[in-house]
Amino acid sequence: MTMYYDLYGSREMDIHELQRAVANAIEVSFTRRNNLAYDDYYKADLPDPKSIRVVRNLLSDYGEEEVMEPAFEDRPVLLFVDGFEFAAELEKALMRIPGLELLRRKARPD
Numbered sequence: 001m002t003m004y005y006d007l008y009g010s011r012e013m014d015i016h017e018l019q020r021a022v023a024n025a026i027e028v029s030f031t032r033r034n035n036l037a038y039d040d041y042y043k044a045d046l047p048d049p050k051s052i053r054v055v056r057n058l059l060s061d062y063g064e065e066e067v068m069e070p071a072f073e074d075r076p077v078l079l080f081v082d083g084f085e086f087a088a089e090l091e092k093a094l095m096r097i098p099g100l101e102l103l104r105r106k107a108r109p110d
Helices: 015-026 087-094
Strands: 002-010 030-035 039-044 051-056 058-061 064-067 077-084 100-109
Touching: 002 087, 015 030, 015 039, 015 051, 015 077, 015 087, 077 087, 087 100
Parallel strands: none
Antiparallel strands: 002 077, 002 100, 030 039, 039 051, 051 077, 058 064
């Protein structure tokens, strides 16, 4: 079985707007979290190894700002969709969200 690890981004939405749009598009609930790596972010309530996270691309670390994904620094909000075998179906649902773009897909055998 192949597992997919996708990265989406938006130039138009903030972190809260994207979280709500994703929750509605794929009918999943999110919990707001905070840690040193992502600041405030949203994580979908899913069983491991599946993970969906909505994070800011620009992180502040003790007064210094760092871009998490420099290749996509023009997207202030990122959506990580990891560990799913049905990436095409998720992509179809997520691409209905205005302004959301698929930036990268990686495939790995499980």
